[in-house]
């Protein structure tokens with residue numbers, strides 16, 4: 001038995017007290033979000049009807065490198081942070097690789113994923129400005145669970161639209177949200193105009209994040225004292241998630257190593273941003289050469305096969321136009337089990353970073369990701385979320401490449417969540433009934449060619 005240290009923690013006083021705003025350091029800033037009707041750049045005030053004011057300012061802040069974490073949020077972080085940084089000796093051994101593999105374990109949060117890092121911040125800022133109700137969408141249910149709990153912590157009512165396929169495939173996430181006291185509605189629903197439109201066109205529609213966002217935004221805009229909150233994609237969400245990478249940076253130092261490759265799975269980009277941006281700042285400012293790899297599903301490949309263009313964040317075109325890699329806002333992804341990765345676009349910061357070659361992306365079939373998740377479960381003991389399996393699979397590819405070349409690289413990936421409420425997906429994988437989906441190029445072209453050529 002090795003007696004080497006396996007987990008690296010921070011003392012309470014070492015937990016970062018500020019988030020890192022990469023916008024301040026980007027060589028090319030993200031293009032501005034545009035008003036959907038006038039195509040004028042949006043100012044923070046233009047976003048006030050939808051989001052809490054402080055979040056609107058964080059969204060457009062391209063000057064302040066460090067943003068203080070409010071004390072009330074830091075206090076809540078202390079219930080589960082720092083999260084462990086773990087050296088994956090079991091995985092290294094199973095792969096017989098010279099690579100050193102580390103993972104940051106965000107699955108230890110009370111709700112089982114990284115999403116709580118931003119949910120707590122957003123609920124806090126809403127409460128601060130006197131908001132009483134928050135509404136949002138959720139895919140796999142992870143964000144809905146995080147928001148439901150954060151809303152309860154800060155005394156807000158939460159209404160969650162859950163993508164219908166997940167509502168049915170993952171009934172326990174619905175129960176969790178309801179246990180925290182949230183009101184949960186499957187989307188598309190008949191409770192909003194946006195939902196009715198979809199159901200009228202397609203009665204069997206199983207929903208998508210784009211539709212659910214439309215419903216939640218519509219509810220926020222038509223309900224007094226209600227704000228919309230989003231669990232990914234936006235700059236302020238990426239900002240809050242940098243607590244992951246900032247902690248990891250200090251923990252890697254304790255381990256006496258610095259990552260050559262940083263990997264995160266990719267839905268809208270928040271956990272990838274969280275693990276990457278603090279290290280990426282050393283590439284930008286200090287000449288480091290770490291590689292940053294976003295792992296997305298082959299069935300929803302916005303980074304590897306999407307176009308860089310202004311597009312809506314939702315299906316109905318209620319959000320501002322965002323400059324991003326996108327498959328088109330009406331792209332309907334296949335019903336893969338990594339529900340949190342079924343989103344048509346990527347965050348604005350990520351999109352600019354990818355365009356500027358400061359990061360990379362790979363796409364993976366779900367069979368490869370579950371194979372990776374199964375191996376990881378057996379050798380590390382933690383059953384990963386289907387989303388996180390994408391990061392593990394990408395890390396395994398890199399570790400195998402190290403074996404080929406004999407290089408002793410340091411690989412760090414983010415374990416964004418556990419999969420204990422996703423066992424039906426594992427069941428299907430074990431039964432051999434999971435399907436891989438190929439998207440014909442014509443389908444992507446047909447969707448993206450409908451976008452206004454603003455860029």
Ligand SMILES: *Cc1c(COP(=O)(O)O)cnc(C)c1O
Nearest residue numbers: 142232267268269270271340417
């Ligand atoms: C939501 C979710 C994701 C994907 O969202 P990002 O914003 O891209 O991080 C990944 N993993 C887990 C466990 C999630 O809940």
